[in-house]
Amino acid sequence: MKWTATLTILLAAGLSTACAGDPNAHADAMAQPAGLQRDQVQAGAFVLTSYLRITRTDRPLTVYIEGDGLAWRSRHQPSEDPTPRRALGLSLAVADTAPNVVYLARPCQFTPMSANSRCAVTYWTDRRYSEEVVASMNAAVTQYLHRLPGQRVNLVGYSGGGALAVLIAARRQDVASLRTVAGNLDHAAVNRLHQVSQMPDSLNAIDVAARVAAIPQLHVSGADDKVVPTFVARSFVAAVGSCAQLRVVDGMAHESDWAAKWPALLSSTLPCSREP
Numbered sequence: 001m002k003w004t005a006t007l008t009i010l011l012a013a014g015l016s017t018a019c020a021g022d023p024n025a026h027a028d029a030m031a032q033p034a035g036l037q038r039d040q041v042q043a044g045a046f047v048l049t050s051y052l053r054i055t056r057t058d059r060p061l062t063v064y065i066e067g068d069g070l071a072w073r074s075r076h077q078p079s080e081d082p083t084p085r086r087a088l089g090l091s092l093a094v095a096d097t098a099p100n101v102v103y104l105a106r107p108c109q110f111t112p113m114s115a116n117s118r119c120a121v122t123y124w125t126d127r128r129y130s131e132e133v134v135a136s137m138n139a140a141v142t143q144y145l146h147r148l149p150g151q152r153v154n155l156v157g158y159s160g161g162g163a164l165a166v167l168i169a170a171r172r173q174d175v176a177s178l179r180t181v182a183g184n185l186d187h188a189a190v191n192r193l194h195q196v197s198q199m200p201d202s203l204n205a206i207d208v209a210a211r212v213a214a215i216p217q218l219h220v221s222g223a224d225d226k227v228v229p230t231f232v233a234r235s236f237v238a239a240v241g242s243c244a245q246l247r248v249v250d251g252m253a254h255e256s257d258w259a260a261k262w263p264a265l266l267s268s269t270l271p272c273s274r275e276p
Contacts, residue, residue, distance in 0.1 A: 023083050024110060027051070027090055034094040036103065040111060041143055044136035045118045049110035051090065052144065056099035060151045060176055063141050064093040064103045065168075067159030068184075071124045082124035083109045089158035091259035092181065096266060100151075102144045106161070107133055122201075128160060129187065129202035134167045141168060152176040159228065159254065160184050162219075163205040166236075169215055170208035177270055178217035181262075182254050184228050185219065185236035193229070209239035216270035217244045222252030243272035 028038060036051035054061070066089035069082040083105075093103040105111070106128070108119040123133060145153055154177045157165030162183020169175045184190055186206040191198050219237055221230040230248055237244040247268070249261060 023085050023087070026085075027087050027110065030087065030090055030094055031103070034101075036093065036101065040115070041140050043140035043143065044138075045132045046107040046123075046136045047111050047116045048107065048136065048140050049105040050140070050144075051093065051103040052101065054100045054102070054144075054147055057148055057151075059099050059148075060154060061100045061102060061145055061148050062093075062096060062098050062154040062156060063144070064089050064096070064101070065137065065155070065157040065161030065164050066090065066103070066105050066109060067161050067182075068128060069106060069109050069124065071128070078121045078125055081108070081113070082106065086255070088255065088258060089161050091257075092156060092158060092262050095259040095262040097263075100148060102141075104137060104140055106164075107136060126197070126199045127201045129163050129167065129199070129204070131203065134164060134171075134203060137164055138168045138171060141172070145174070155179070156181070157183055158258070163187065166205035166212060167203050167208060170211040175212075175215050177273065178212060178215045179220070179266070180218075180233070181220045181258050181265075182222060182225055182228055183219060183233060183236075186232050189232060189235070190228055206236050206239055209236060213241050214243060214272070216273040218247060218265070218268065218270055219244060220247045220249060220258075220265055222254060222256060223248050223250045224253040224256075227254035243270075245271050 031051040035053045039050045039052055041048050069084040070079045071082050073079050090103050093101050107123050113119050152174045155165040155169050156179045158181045162180030169178050187204055219233040221233040233246050237246045
């Protein structure tokens with residue numbers, strides 16, 4: 001198997017700036033002040049860890065999807081546990097004050113391997129956007145949305161979670177909005193840029209751009225992002241058309257403090273939006 005090691009190391013949230021201590025305890029400490037309670041959900045092939053706050057049945061659900069996490073220990077050694085040391089996707093969910101928020105960790109993140117027999121290195125390396133991963137996370141969205149009958153879902157993804165947010169949106173009819181932050185919206189282009197192996201067993205977000213063209217969406221890119229440069233989001237927005245907007249934020253890199261910027265970005269009006 002050819003590993004896409006260099007890129008995945010760069011995409012790993014917090015590999016170079018990892019927080020000391022237990023990442024599970026760190027995530028709990030982030031989530032609890034925001035009223036986000038830890039949960040697990042059996043969804044397709046995987047048991048997924050989530051954090052959620054659902055308090056209004058008359059309001060939509062916003063789902064946040066984590067990035068690729070700690071996928072690699074070194075260029076040639078994949079991690080034995082992809083749980084992010086800095087959960088930047090979770091930090092976005094914490095910054096959202098909406099009544100109904102769910103954060104979804106990626107397969108095998110935060111969930112004990114003993115509870116997840118399908119976990120294998122391939123699902124946080126070359127198959128991280130595979131059909132079974134997308135199907136699992138889409139099933140989790142459906143399960144949580146069932147708690148809010150008749151409501152729609154807003155999807156948000158950070159880094160590789162942005163790719164999954166798009167891929168999930170492409171197979172649903174109840175998506176009210178789509179937002180990505182530093183999203184890997186064309187992994188083939190990003191892999192070419194970094195001269196690493198392609199991932200033929202992973203689905204690619206840009207391939208479904210036409211299927212999400214009617215969804216109001218915002219794609220945020222850091223002007224200083226060298227991991228997923230702005231041209232990736234720009235190309236995706238061009239492929240989607242008029243309902244997608246690109247926002248380039250000066251001074252922001254891939255792993256910058258996006259949560260500090262998030263409330264203002266989240267409140268911006270989206271093109272094609274039917275919301276008041």
